Amino acid sequence: MHLSDDDTVQSPTTEGDRNAEFTKFMRKYQDMVYSTAARLSGNDAQAEDIAQEVFLRAHGRFEELKDNPRAAGWLKTVATNLTFTHLTRYRKRWVFFSQLQPKDEDSDAPEHEFPAADSVTDEVQDEERHEFVEAALRALPDHQRVPLVLFHFEEMPYEEIASKLRVSLPKVKTDIHRARQALAGILARRGISATQLES
Amino acid sequence: MTPLESLIDATLRKQPLRRAPPGFEARVLQLLAQQAARPWWLQGFNRWPKSAQLLFLPLAIGCVPLLFRAAGSVTALLQSARQSAPLSSAQSAASTVGSLGHAAQTLGDLVMREIPSVWIYGGVGLAALLYAALFGLCAAAFRTLVLTPQHAQY
Known part of the structure; x- marks a missing residue:
């Protein structure tokens, strides 16, 4: 059983639409998220991992974020916090x-x-x-x-x-x-x- | 603002956004597809189906008294069997398990009777706290050692 089985069963078109919407959302914000992570971390590879994690989290809350004018702020905050976590974890404080x-x-x-x-x-x-x-x-x-x-x-x-x-x-x-x-x-x-x- | 501050501020504000690496979008979508393909019980508890979440807690809590009762029943069963027939090796092993269960039940009764309830609740609270701490430590270790091997070079 997958997650979608529990709630309303989504037709392939609906799921496809959601993916298309999320892709559009990602295209809109990916440079901003990546820039935040790259400039804070000073490491491009690490920034890519962080940006990926940010969008994985955003996908889990996409229904709240997709039409929300505060989405950019939310993404920046998550990117910043995740970068702090990475800096703390993989380098000395x-x-x-x-x-x-x-x-x-x-x-x-x-x-x-x-x-x-x-x-x-x-x-x-x-x-x-x-x-x-x-x-x-x-x-x-x-x-x-x-x-x-x-x-x-x-x-x-x-x-x-x-x-x-x-x-x-x-x-x-x-x-x-x-x-x-x-x-x-x-x-x-x-x-x-x-x-x-x-x- | 000092001249240096205003110069650096102006310089940095003029910087365009860094472009995400090529293929970034595809990689995120691939990760999402992989996540979705995992069975629900391998995903985080908050992603479990609502019905499974609702069932899990009462089941987990309900298991403890059920185990005690089952142990008591097995003991009683084995005692009556011992009286009626000689024990086989399997029965003997089961008897040992049953005895242990019986001992646990007796101990539980004794604890409930002899120890003030404040101490019991305090002990249960402490155990829960320690359990939560251990859970947190294990989760941190799991996240550090298992979930993020790609960052090990840093």
Whole structure:
């Protein structure tokens, strides 16, 4: 006996329609879910597993989600929570590593200087620049990347990030500040100017 | 906002969404098909048919007194058989099982008579708590060791 046997028996057309609807739903949101997981985890293979799990869960609640304007929010929340679970399970807790960072990475370090636009010989195309930024994000350590992504991509306030990551508010601010500096440093080393980023 | 903050903020906000890998959709649909093909008793309890869910709990709870009663009945049966005929080896083994059941029943009676009910309920509560903790540990171990071998490289 399968699940469908217990409730109303669905005709193949109805089941087919449901699958088609779910496929459409998945096409609409898969990039968003994958992006959230990939940027938070910093690992594409892991992000794919997480995104799969998100849609498996969404399938179980598809009747509630399919016409719900909050579906995107639900998917993002599940993707974020599952990524935290993965980060916690397969790597050491980012808090732990964060606390082991050497003191010379302190927040009063000078801000990074980007090269001037005219010092960059080759024009970096948009797509290439986007890829550089994604690669730079992946290069950040978990304890910097996670709060940075939550703040800038997920638009989560500092307080909420602190609560979600179970760390103090000053620590979140410090980690995000260091992450910005590190990101700027990586991009500058790759020859991307501030003007190019602003363009 | 500091210049660095606003620059990074503007940069990240301009990032387009990452594209899901090719074949992602097909893989999810394949996993869903595999899930649907599994028999219901191999799926999570919340996916069991409603009738099976409703039957499961009373059956599980009802099994305990039934086992005690069955053990008592077997003991009584064997005692009467012992009086009427010599025991075969199978009967002897059954007798041993029956005796154990009888002993458990006697112990149960003794416990109910001699120990204050608060202690009994407390003990049952503690046992339930320990059972739940053990269940949680086993579930965590199962999820970690069995369900997610593909993540082992991390």
